[in-house]
Each structure stands twice: as C-alpha cells, then as structure tokens.
Amino acid sequence: MSEEISIIGLGLMGAALAGSLLDAGHRVTVWNRSADKAEPLVARGATRAATVAEAVAASPLVIVCVLDYPAVYELLADTPLTGRVVANLTTGRPVEARQAAEWVAARGGDYVDGGIMAVPQMIGRPGALVLYSGSQAAFDRFEEAFRAMAEPRFVGTDPGLAPLLDLAMLTGMYGQIAGFLEAVALVDSAGYPLTEFTSTLLVPWLNAMAAAQPEWVKSVESRDYTTLVSNLEINRSGLENLVRAFREQQVKPDLLLPLKAIVDQRTARGHGAEGLPGLVEELR
Numbered sequence: 001m002s003e004e005i006s007i008i009g010l011g012l013m014g015a016a017l018a019g020s021l022l023d024a025g026h027r028v029t030v031w032n033r034s035a036d037k038a039e040p041l042v043a044r045g046a047t048r049a050a051t052v053a054e055a056v057a058a059s060p061l062v063i064v065c066v067l068d069y070p071a072v073y074e075l076l077a078d079t080p081l082t083g084r085v086v087a088n089l090t091t092g093r094p095v096e097a098r099q100a101a102e103w104v105a106a107r108g109g110d111y112v113d114g115g116i117m118a119v120p121q122m123i124g125r126p127g128a129l130v131l132y133s134g135s136q137a138a139f140d141r142f143e144e145a146f147r148a149m150a151e152p153r154f155v156g157t158d159p160g161l162a163p164l165l166d167l168a169m170l171t172g173m174y175g176q177i178a179g180f181l182e183a184v185a186l187v188d189s190a191g192y193p194l195t196e197f198t199s200t201l202l203v204p205w206l207n208a209m210a211a212a213q214p215e216w217v218k219s220v221e222s223r224d225y226t227t228l229v230s231n232l233e234i235n236r237s238g239l240e241n242l243v244r245a246f247r248e249q250q251v252k253p254d255l256l257l258p259l260k261a262i263v264d265q266r267t268a269r270g271h272g273a274e275g276l277p278g279l280v281e282e283l284r
C-alpha cells in the first residue's frame with residue numbers, strides 16, 4: 001500500500017531512507033536544512049516542502065533523521081503534531097527517547113523511536129535492520145512502510161528500548177574491534193602476513209567464540225556463575241601472560257587492560273573459581 005510519508009533530514013542516512021521509500025512507491029515529501037540536498041530526491045519523484053511545518057502537514061507519518069535530539073526539538077518546536085506519527089530515527093540515548101516520546105505526546109502526536117543497525121548503503125537491501133520502540137499502534141500502522149527501508153523489529157513499548165539495544169549492539173561491536181585490533185598489532189609485530197592471520201585464523205576463531213556466547217547469559221540470568229569451561233583464575237593468569245607477551249613484543253596492550261583490571265578485581269574478591277560471565281556482577 002502506498003503511504004504518504006514525510007522525511008525531515010536528508011543527510012547521508014535520511015537521503016538513503018527517502019530513496020528507499022520512493023523506490024517502494026510511497027509518496028514522499030522531503031525537507032532538509034540545506035535545501036540543495038532535496039534536489040536528487042525531487043528528481044526521483046519526491047515533493048519538496050518549503051518548511052518543516054509544511055512537511056509535517058503533508059503526511060501522517062513523519063520520519064526524522066538528523067544529527068541529534070536537540071536538533072529534533074529545534075526543528076519541531078513550533079509545529080503541531082496532532083494526528084501525526086513521529087518516527088525518530090536519529091541516534092540517541094534511552095533517556096532522550098523517553099523524553100522525546102512525552103514531548104511529542106504533549107503536542108498531540110504518537111511516537112516511535114528507531115535505532116538504525118545499518119549504514120546508508122545497506123538501506124532498502126537485505127541485511128539492514130531498524131529496531132523500533134514506543135507506540136505499538138503507530139508501529140503496527142506503518143510496519144509495511146518501515147519495511148521498505150530495512151527489516152523493522154519492534155522491541156517494546158518503552159521508547160528507550162530501541163536506543164538501548166542499539167547502544168548495546170554497538171558496545172559488543174566495539175569490544176570485538178578492540179580485541180581484533182590488539183590481535184592484529186601483536187601479529188604485525190612478528191611480521192606474519194595479516195590477511196592470512198585474520199582470514200584463516202582470527203575471524204573463524206571469533207565466529208566460533210561468538211556462537212557459544214548466547215549460552216553465557218543463562219549464568220547471568222540465574223546469577224549462578226559455576227563453570228565447567230574456564231574459571232576466572234585461569235583467565236586472570238592468561239591475561240597476565242598476554243600482557244607480558246605484548247610488552248615483550250613492544251606492543252601496547254592498552255585495549256585489553258580494562259578487561260584485565262575487572263578480572264583481577266573479581267578474582268581478588270574471591271570469585272576465582274567462577275566463570276567469565278560473573279564479570280557482569282562487577283559492572284552492576
């Protein structure tokens with residue numbers, strides 16, 4: 001079904017979102033602070049709104065994708081939102097999303113927050129995912145339109161959940177990047193071919209480890225950190241060894257040191273016989 005959809009914010013991401021909606025046959029109205037960014041989309045069939053108010057008035061679904069939440073408030077401050085669904089796909093924090101939901105509701109609108117798990121080049125293609133939270137009714141009403149941009153996944157009615165899960169996924173990614181780069185620096189110090197190391201050894205190893213990790217959360221859920229895999233004392237000694245090896249190879253272990261500090265702390269507090277998932281207790 002063809003929907004009327006307005007998009008506010010035509011940066012790299014907003015333009016990709018608008019393009020995917022046009023490709024799917026929706027009637028798209030666009031607005032951007034720097035007006036020239038609307039031109040390629042107008043050439044593809046979008047309607048240009050002269051003001052934010054005109055963009056909001058044009059469609060029951062208003063997608064906003066700008067730099068940050070202060071910019072969202074700045075843009076929508078003087079515009080009534082009665083009868084509108086605001087889908088805010090701007091990256092933010094859970095607290096910001098909850099405040100934005102209240103702010104939009106106070107202006108008569110319904111709110112869904114979205115966490116985009118994709119880069120602009122992935123939008124409209126298989127593999128792109130957007131997490132949504134907030135108004136279930138608003139999500140259900142526009143789920144098929146959202147599907148044109150990326151697989152839509154509704155994660156809950158707390159508006160803060162989509163950004164929280166988005167940030168959690170980025171956290172996992174940064175941890176993996178830290179381990180990957182430390183490993184590459186260590187191997188590079190020995191002059192071993194890096195492509196050979198990463199493609200035939202490191203990545204298969206990381207994939208195998210990642211595949212086992214959903215089992216770990218059972219310990220966190222039950223708060224029972226008994227392990228038959230490897231206990232913290234063994235990991236403490238392993239990390240000690242790693243850090244020494246790094247220094248002997250003249251490579252800084254700086255991205256590993258925060259993990260080592262938490263393992264040392266947990267072990268010193270008498271939990272050396274438990275498994276690695278118990279480190280979550282030190283983070284509470």
Ligand SMILES: NC(=O)c1ccc[n+]([C@@H]2O[C@H](COP(=O)([O-])OP(=O)(O)OC[C@H]3O[C@@H](n4cnc5c(N)ncnc54)[C@H](OP(=O)(O)O)[C@@H]3O)[C@@H](O)[C@H]2O)c1
Nearest residue numbers: 009010011012013014033034066067071090091116119120
């Ligand atoms: N790019 C990605 O890979 C990616 C992935 C996931 C999520 N996101 C999120 O998507 C959002 C947009 O990112 P992007 O990559 O499209 O960034 P971008 O290319 O830098 O575009 C930023 C957009 O925000 C607008 N903007 C900034 N400050 C504004 C203000 N005070 N008032 C009005 N408009 C303002 C810009 O308008 P002008 O054109 O006038 O400057 C532009 O439309 C961000 O929240 C980002 O975190 C991006």
